[in-house]
């Protein structure tokens with residue numbers, strides 16, 4: 001390897017911002033993946049309450065997460081009155097015991113704090129938790145939500161009369177809700193959740209690839225069944241990895257919500273896996289909805305979700321989803337091109353027992369836009385410094401190895417071009 005002559009500056013200036021929408025949905029929201037909190041992984045059905053949601057919202061503010069961009073507070077299943085709709089009007093109504101002040105008032109509470117209000121429904125006759133679904137009432141329910149000041153609707157997939165994967169019914173029924181939302185005139189983020197009613201390792205990539213799906217249908221679409229333990233989260237990220245072409249301005253693949261590692265959480269990953277989840281979700285330009293208990297968030301999880309350098313990757317204005325650059329056994333390298341030409345890379349070790357060197361070799365470099373020989377400065381986005389587990393510089397095309405602990409741990413690095421410097425590999 002020899003030092004060589006200066007390269008043209010153009011080598012370091014890789015790209016331009018994406019300004020075209022990915023698909024046909026044009027509701028003015030979802031220009032970047034949404035960040036926030038969702039009740040499901042934290043409170044489930046039984047634990048959902050007005051007091052709990054208000055406390056979660058207060059915690060978003062107190063921890064500084066709101067100011068880092070986590071603005072959505074999304075009620076998931078079980079907010080409804082279990083006895084059904086308002087008889088006279090047919091409108092959905094909240095459970096009066098769980099939400100004594102009413103949902104419109106809860107929306108005000110959130111909006112007064114600079115937060116946004118999300119809600120949940122289902123395209124079938126019932127939600128997954130057995131509450132009234134929207135089938136046949138799509139336009140009315142969209143109107144009710146708009147009147148309550150809702151900013152985000154997640155629509156689930158349970159209790160459909162023709163099963164979870166009847167694609168004509170999927171696109172017709174979700175499509176009716178999309179049209180209902182458009183008709184309200186209120187800009188409301190629309191998230192379709194094909195996960196409901198699916199077997200644990202289901203592959204729902206058709207939501208992204210069907211011409212009736214993706215950005216023509218929604219602002220984000222689930223690509224798998226629920227991510228509840230590491231293996232189901234891996235299923236979700238593997239599927240999302242191949243669907244980058246469907247994502248862009250206004251529409252994102254959704255590998256499901258974040259789990260965290262806080263002790264006492266109803267669902268959680270190991271601390272290292274929870275950081276890998278955020279890192280890979282950022283590579284995948286995914287929605288980032290925290291499911292950990294915000295009032296008792298561990299210091300570790302707060303540091304995880306507050307990592308602005310990683311959030312910046314998720315929210316990058318090039319809006320180009322990343323992918324898996326290479327996979328050798330259980331050693332994975334993820335990468336995403338960023339505005340201005342930098343790349344974010346995640347080196348992951350999914351082996352069970354040993355620390356391994358995870359290497360970006362020729363396959364990995366071949367998928368990046370750096371001309372061979374370009375000198376790159378490397379920054380560790382979790383250490384907020386030059387890496388200690390790898391070299392602090394790299395040469396495009398030459399093997400670059402990172403020492404990574406096992407069981408889903410990872411190291412996330414940002415490679416930046418050093419203007420004018422190349423070497424011969």
Ligand code: GAL
Pocket residue numbers: 040076077127128129156157158193195196197225226
């Ligand atoms: C599942 C869905 C979860 C959650 C749950 C509520 O089907 O994938 O994210 O919304 O239903 O019952």
